[in-house]
Amino acid sequence: MKIADVRVVVTCPGRNFVTLKIVTDEGVHGVGDATLNGRELAVAAYLRDHVAPALIGRDPSRIEDTWQYLYKGAYWRRGPVTMTAIAAVDTALWDILGKVAGLPVYKLLGGRSREGVTVYGHANADTTDQVLAEVARYVELGYRAVRVQTGVPGLASTYGVSGDKMFYEPADAALPTENVWSTAKYLAHVPTVFARVRDEFGPTLRLLHDVHHRLTPIEAARLGKSLEPYALTWIEDPVPAELQEGFRLIRQHTTTPIAVGEVFNTVWDCETLIREQLIDYIRTTVVHAGGITHLRRIFDLAALHHVRSGSHGATDLSPVCMAAALHLDLAIPNFGLQEYMRHTPETDAVFPHGYHYDGGYLHPAETPGLGVDIDEDLAARYPYRPAQLPVNRLEDGTVHSW
Known part of the structure; x- marks a missing residue:
């Protein structure tokens, strides 16, 4: 062949x-x-x-x-x-x-290590009262883990908050839109949100929050410490990961678990973070880290150092990537969580697939291969549209990490 x-x-x-x-x-x-x-x-x-x-x-x-x-x-x-x-x-x-x-494919990777893949959804809203309703909606759908993002008082827009609650897409314009950011306002607001969420939903719902690279190490340490009473499963991407020594400083000050890696491409991007146990979850994904072959290497290294998987799964990963991720998630011993943002009906039609959601878990198809395909004739009806991610600035106009 x-x-x-x-x-x-x-x-x-x-x-x-x-x-x-x-x-x-x-x-x-x-x-x-x-x-x-x-x-x-x-x-x-x-x-x-x-x-x-x-x-x-x-x-x-x-x-x-x-x-x-x-x-x-x-x-x-x-x-x-x-x-x-x-x-x-x-x-x-x-x-x-x-x-x-x-x-x-999961049988070629060694077979099942679990019956289903635990996924988390995205609850987002402008206000705390509104996000409580969004968390409740995911709980009603059977989710056992929910990422919580809200607007920040005094800021016109905030990463992770959108009008469309199920299909959040940050690449929103042909040329980058610009957001305004204030770390002080953010740090004052976030602990109040999780105090309300934890009080409303009790101690067992797994809660997550994405910082999206916007803090310095000492600011991230302060955030992690302020969130300790609410027992988050993780804070994601607390700082830009280019300076990995910064994670040591965060570790010295908080026991809130850390997840990082959706922008990583190889095992060498995260080798120090994993080997020195500076993170708790590695979020690299099939499509951006060299496929199933290389992501398995990353997860194998992580397994030796008490680090679990928490792969990226936003709407910019097609159902092809989601199917591949689920096969790997099912097989590895150190699975943690899988992000799962549902795709639109149009996307699901272009990419017919056999994986399915049931009671907080995703299950890959049992058909040979990945269990997903592309309808090329239908795909041709949807031509490319230029779309870029936003740029972030501080209130004084300084370009900041988005």
Whole structure:
């Protein structure tokens, strides 16, 4: 069996997605997600111009060899564009392997380590009273874990809060919109929100909060300490992760668990954080960290250091990536949580899939491969639309981490 055709499909059924479809000379095909929010066309061009021609004629079962070929062979290693492209190829090859073997991918990864994949949803609203109602809605849907984000008094807009509560999409304009930020107002407000949520929903609901890289280490330490009475499962991305020594300072001051890594691309981005046990959850994901093959390496390293998975799962990850994530989540021993933002009906139609939600858990399809596909004819009805992520500024106009 050889790879005979490689196609890159760009579609926008409500938001932009890039999908790689690999077809063998025996007619078996596999799909991989290649979406990089706000930079989709860069990955599409990388795949179309550089990767696809090099795959023709290769044995699709040589997944590890192909991964090394694309990573080491490019010379310019790592980075989000390269690793997203590699992830798409890797995921599609796992899909093909499962179909040829007649097995769902999780069985090729060692079989079940659990019956279902615990997911968390996003409760967001402008005010605390409104977010309590949103948390209640997720609890009624059976969720055991909820991320809580609210507006900050005195700020016109805040990351994670949107008018559309189920399908939050931050890439909201062809050119970046601009938000205004105040750390002081934020730090004063957030503990009051979680005091209300915990009082309303009791001690067992798992609560999470995304800081989104906006604090310094000592500010993050202060936040973590102020949230300790409310027993959060994690605070996410408390500081920009380029200076990883900063996490040591956070650790010295708070026992609130830390999750980080949705912007990481390789195991080398998080090796120090994991090995020195400076984090509790690693949030790297299939599409941005080199596919199933490389993300498994990250999770294996994490398992040795009491770090659990908490993979990114926002709406900019297509159902192809979500399906792949669920197979890996089901197999690894150190699973923690899986983010799950539901897709629009239009997206679900373009990407027919067999995974399903039931009572707080997601379950992957039991069909051979990943259990997901792309309807190319339907995808063609939704052309690409330019959309970029916002830029963040302090109240004095200084550009700040978004």
